[in-house]
Amino acid sequence: MDFDSPVYVNLFTKAARRLANHDESARLTISEMLPTPAQTWLVDDRGNRYTSELRLVAFDTQT
Numbered sequence: 001m002d003f004d005s006p007v008y009v010n011l012f013t014k015a016a017r018r019l020a021n022h023d024e025s026a027r028l029t030i031s032e033m034l035p036t037p038a039q040t041w042l043v044d045d046r047g048n049r050y051t052s053e054l055r056l057v058a059f060d061t062q063t
Helices: 006-022
Strands: none
């Protein structure tokens, strides 16, 4: 998220408030993007850099 952009900050805060108003037990997690955009490894033929993310949720069904 670009915290220097008032538009994005406004959209983010509205979404966070909506989440809090919808479910009081809801949690919002913010994490830093690593690597930075300049450090990403996937580059196209024009030099544009891209990121990807793989998220997994694992839980034990035996308990």
